[in-house]
Structures are given as C-alpha cells and as structure tokens.
Amino acid sequence: MTIVQPNDLQNTPSTALQDLPLLEVRSISKFYGARRGCENVSFDLYPGEVLAIVGESGSGKSTLLNCISTRMLPTSGLVNYRMRDGSVQDVCHMQEADKRFLMRTDWGFVHQNSADGLRMTVSAGANVGERLMAVGHRHYGSIRSTATDWLEQVEISEDRIDDQPRDFSGGMRQRLQIARNLVTGPRLVFMDEPTGGLDVSVQARLLDLLRNLVSNLGLAAIVVTHDLAVARLLSHRMIVMKDGHVIEEGLTDRVLDDPQAPYTQLLISSILQV
Template sequence: MSDTPLLKVRDLSKFYGSRIGCQNVSFELWPGEVLAIVGESGSGKTTLLNCLATRLAPSAGSVEYRMRDGQFRDLYRLSEAERRFLMRTDWGFVHQNPADGLRMTVSAGANVGERLMAIGDRHYGNIRATATDWLGRVEIASDRIDDQPRAFSGGMRQRLQIARNLVTNPRLVFMDEPTGGLDVSVQARLLDLLRGLVSDLGLAAIVVTHDLAVARLLSHRMMVMKDGHIVETGLTDRVLDDPQAPYTQLLVSSILQV
C-alpha cells in the first residue's frame, strides 16, 4: 500500500432542509483498501456514498482525491468535464440495480467496450478482444457477447456491470449494495468473484451494505452509520467481533439471532 491516501474526506455533511443525510463525516481511504459503510435503511450510508462519488453535492465539507499526477484535488472544485472524465476512467460505480449501470439496449460487448472507448481505445478488434476477456473473468460465456443485458439473469447483469466498471483499471470503485436483490447462492458467487477481482487488481473500494456478512467478506475496514453520523469505525473483524458502540452491538447481535 502507498503511504499517501487516495481519498481524504473532511467534515462532509449533507442536509435535506432540516433533515440530516450525513453529518461531519471524516476519514481517509488508502490505495488497495476496501471500506464498508454499514447501517440500517435510512442511516445515511447511500447519501454519503453519493456525495463521495460526486453524484450528490454536499452541504458542507470537502472530498479530496489524489489524481494520477499525485496532486490532491477537491472533487467539488473540478469542472463538470473533469469530473465526468474521472467517473469514466479512474472510477467505477456498481449500482444495486444493474439496469441503472448498464445500457440495456446494446450488447454485452458494447457495454464493456464503451468504457474502453472513453479512454481512447479505437481499435475494434482490440476492444472486442478485451471485452471477451473481461466477460470470461466475470463468468459470462464468450458466445453471449452480442446478447443484450435484458436477455441476462439478474446475477449475470450484475457481473456484466462489474466488467464494464473494471475494464479501464480504475483506482477507486463505489459499490451500492452490490449483492442486494439477488438469491443467496448467486450472492455468494458474486461476492467470491468481487473479492478476487478487488484483490487481484489492487483496487480501492467503498462498499455500502446493510449486510454484515458482505462487509466481513469484502472489506478491510468498516464505518457504522446511524442517523447520518458515524458511530463506530475500525478494522472490520474488530468491529464485528468486539463492537464498542451500543448501536453496533445491537446490529451484530440481531444478525447472530437470525
């Protein structure tokens, strides 16, 4: 791991009128680190993720990202074009509903190829070969490359969305409930796949989930949110095996009783 963080978040807050989305969130994310943000529905974790990924403008605070030239830039001081370029190249965003992250009316190969074209690849043969390779990496048969995502199962769509996001070798991937809505057996395979890819590629990732088993399997570190605030943070195994905050204790014990 590098000795310089990839992301520096300071006092990030988002308010909806008088309602708190998230408040005074500060942390650093390091290259190759996977951070899980956990909490029940309404805790503010998705609001926080969307602020970090510049999909939602914060009310206060700053998010600084270390660009490839080594300079930190405040994401909310970038131009719209600079932000869009970052999101197409250096970052990935895996949605809970894969239809939100895919173009459903173009082929699987085109979904992957579009990201390659965004970073300047124009050679059709190379694009198709890379797309075929990535479909294989996410366990989609090469003879499905010309099929549209609407012909795929939910699990296959999610794997295709992952391939689309990772094909450009991003340094940071945001994941919003990546296994939500999938059958348990499909979830397990997808988690295995994600864990292998994140590790092999040395990705940094921020994963929002209400599922503590997902957090344990994927993440190095965990932040627990309640009512828009971080109530506990630490190494994932420590937080789950020895929770300190009463709310975290409640979360962990309720899972164990199920």
C-alpha cells in the same frame, strides 16, 4: 486479464504514493432542508484498501456514498482525491467535464440496480467496449477482444457477447456491470449494495468474484451495505452509521467481533453471526 488504460495515465502508482491516502473525506455533511442525510463524516482511504459503510435503512450511508462519488453535492465538507501524478484535487468542486473523465478512468460505480449502470438495449460487448471508447480506443478488433476477455473474467460465456443485458439474469447483469467498470483499470470503485436483491447462492458467487478481483487488481473500494456478512468478506475497515452520524469505526474484524458502541452491538446481535 487485460486492463486497458488511457494513453496518458500510468498503470501503477509509485511506491511513495501508495503510502499516502488515495481519498481524504473531511467533515462531509448533506442536508435536505431540515432533514439530515449525513453530518460531519471524515475518514481516509488508502490505495488497495476496502472500506465498508454499514447501517440500517435511512442511516445515511447511501447519501454519504453519493456525496463522496460526486453524484451529489454535499452541503459542506471536502473530498480530496490524489491523482496519478500525486496532485490532490477537491472532487466536489471539479468542473463537470473533469468529473466525467474521472468516472471513466480512475473511478468506477457499481449500482445496486444493474439497469442503472448498464445500457440495457445494446450488447454485453458494447457495454464493456463503450467505456474503452470513452478513453480513446477505436480499433474494433482490439475492443472486442478486450471485452471478450473481461466477460470471461466475470464468468460470462464468450457466446453471450452479442446478447443484450435485458436477456441476462440479475447475477449476470451485476457481473457485466463489474466488467464494464473495471476494464479501464480504475484505482477506486464505489459499490452501492452490490448484492442487494439477488438470491443467496447468486450473492455468494458474486461476492467471491468481487473479493478476488479487488484483491488481484489492488483496487481501493468503498462498499455500502446493510449486510454485515458482505462487510466481513470484502472489507478491511468499516464505518457504522446511524441517523446520519458515524457511530463506530475500525478494522472490520474488530468491529464485528468486539463492538464498542451499543448501537453496533444491537446491529450485530440482530443477525446470525458470520
């Protein structure tokens, strides 16, 4: 598997940095006028850790994800990110150019609707290659070779490299979006309902692929989902949200097997056990 890094970034953080939080979320709140999106949410995320944010529709989980990933400015609170050199920056108040650079290098974002994360009228190879070019790569042969490698890693045949995403199935589009995000070796990936809208068999295949990639690459990830089976399969820890508040949090297996909050108990009892 070829992961291409921009020239001025190291591929692997030092051992010392591995013991420090990669992301520190402090008292994040977002209000839409009088309506609460999320309120007073805090947590740490460590390198290589996967956190699931779960809850029913309207619980505030997507609002929280958008605030953390700088896609939306929170009403209050801080999101501190530890850069590769060990410095910590409040990403909510970064300059726009710095945010864009972060999203092209250290971060990835997998959308529920793959069309939001892909350019639908250019080829699959160009979708992957575009992110490489954004971090300074210009050699056509090298870009195409790396794109081919990544398409194979996400189970897209090499002979589809010149096809456009609009000719792909929903599952193939999601796998292409994953390749586009991971090709530059990010340390943190945000996923918003990554299996939403897919058939059950396609979901299972995509989840297996995601779990293997996240584990093999040592990625940290924040996954928003209403599907507790997705949370169990992918995450180490989970946060349960309701009406914009965190109701319960802890190790995924503990929360799912021994929920403490009445709302979490109700949420788990309303679905088939995984």
